[in-house]
Amino acid sequence: MKFAVIGHPVGHSLSPAMHSASFRAIGFDGTYGAFDVTPQDLPSVLRRFAAEGYRGINCTIPHKEAVLPLLDRLDDSAVHCAAANTVLFAADGTTTGYNTDGAGFRLSLEECGFRFAGARIVLLGAGGAARAVSVACRDAGCAELAVSNRTRSRAESLVAELRRTECAARMVDLGGVDDPETCRAVEEADLVVNATPLGLKPDDPSAVPQELLHAGQTVYDLIPVRRETATLAAARAAGARAVGGLGMLVHQGAAAFRIWTGLEPDISAMFSALGMGR
Numbered sequence: 455m456k457f458a459v460i461g462h463p464v465g466h467s468l469s470p471a472m473h474s475a476s477f478r479a480i481g482f483d484g485t486y487g488a489f490d491v492t493p494q495d496l497p498s499v500l501r502r503f504a505a506e507g508y509r510g511i512n513c514t515i516p517h518k519e520a521v522l523p524l525l526d527r528l529d530d531s532a533v534h535c536a537a538a539n540t541v542l543f544a545a546d547g548t549t550t551g552y553n554t555d556g557a558g559f560r561l562s563l564e565e566c567g568f569r570f571a572g573a574r575i576v577l578l579g580a581g582g583a584a585r586a587v588s589v590a591c592r593d594a595g596c597a598e599l600a601v602s603n604r605t606r607s608r609a610e611s612l613v614a615e616l617r618r619t620e621c622a623a624r625m626v627d628l629g630g631v632d633d634p635e636t637c638r639a640v641e642e643a644d645l646v647v648n649a650t651p652l653g654l655k656p657d658d659p660s661a662v663p664q665e666l667l668h669a670g671q672t673v674y675d676l677i678p679v680r681r682e683t684a685t686l687a688a689a690r691a692a693g694a695r696a697v698g699g700l701g702m703l704v705h706q707g708a709a710a711f712r713i714w715t716g717l718e719p720d721i722s723a724m725f726s727a728l729g730m731g732r
């Protein structure tokens with residue numbers, strides 16, 4: 455069976471190594487490639503994948519939102535996140551979009567022993583990944599979710615959308631991390647999540663000032679890299695628990711593989727391929 459990740463750029467993607475390791479470990483006859491696809495080529499590339507008998511693809515930046523109108527069906531997960539990171543091709547070539555980012559995020563934190571029920575959470579960022587994380591936090595039963603974003607209006611619209619679904623959590627929108635209201639929310643939070651791209655570049659600063667962090671908190675950095683980001687270093691230095699985004703990458707990929715095949719991937723092999731023991 456054929457699979458791939460598409461993005462622009464995509465050269466940095468760890469997905470091919472991660473999925474290929476699991477295929478080998480479970481004796482699955484499959485290939486997983488990576489293709490750099492420009493936004494204007496997205497419709498024709500999707501048709502080509504269908505014609506070439508691909509079973510599934512993952513979409514990464516900038517295709518997660520743009521792919522939605524090109525698909526035949528959307529699973530609720532893609533509707534709720536307004537983005538799809540996983541596409542399933544049926545035997546007749548028709549396509550269904552799913553979003554497994556939120557599930558990956560939640561599983562990865564639960565695996566570290568974090569309890570969402572009753573937690574106060576500050577989410578930094580209001581883009582596509584933040585949307586998936588916010589839906590996961592809301593559905594996991596957090597007590598409070600504060601969305602902080604450099605452009606406050608985007609935090610406001612995300613919170614307004616989240617409030618449309620009935621839930622017990624208090625939803626708050628905040629400005630950037632230099633806003634005093636945001637600083638207070640971060641200091642009082644049980645979990646701080648970086649869903650901005652700060653940290654993708656090795657010399658990026660921490661997404662949150664170290665002086666706002668302290669022991670007893672968990673800081674989750676979505677940046678899926680092997681090295682320690684400045685955000686994680688700040689969390690560790692402040693005595694907080696620091697968790698990197700590779701666990702989310704593995705679990706969103708594992709969820710995609712289950713959707714494509716109905717089979718169980720080898721999660722340990724996926725972690726090992728990223729240089730992480732379990």
Ligand SMILES: NC(=O)c1ccc[n+]([C@@H]2O[C@H](COP(=O)([O-])OP(=O)(O)OC[C@H]3O[C@@H](n4cnc5c(N)ncnc54)[C@H](OP(=O)(O)O)[C@@H]3O)[C@@H](O)[C@H]2O)c1
Binds near residue numbers: 676
């Ligand atoms: N670990 C995983 O499996 C996984 C899965 C998905 C995504 N991710 C990571 O999540 C990150 C975000 O992805 P995305 O798709 O949500 O991106 P996106 O849609 O472009 O959103 C980026 C968000 O970050 C904010 N931002 C950008 N640059 C900033 C800066 N210099 N300072 C403060 N805020 C900044 C933006 O604020 P404005 O609104 O003000 O522009 C926006 O809210 C990426 O680094 C991606 O690698 C990881």
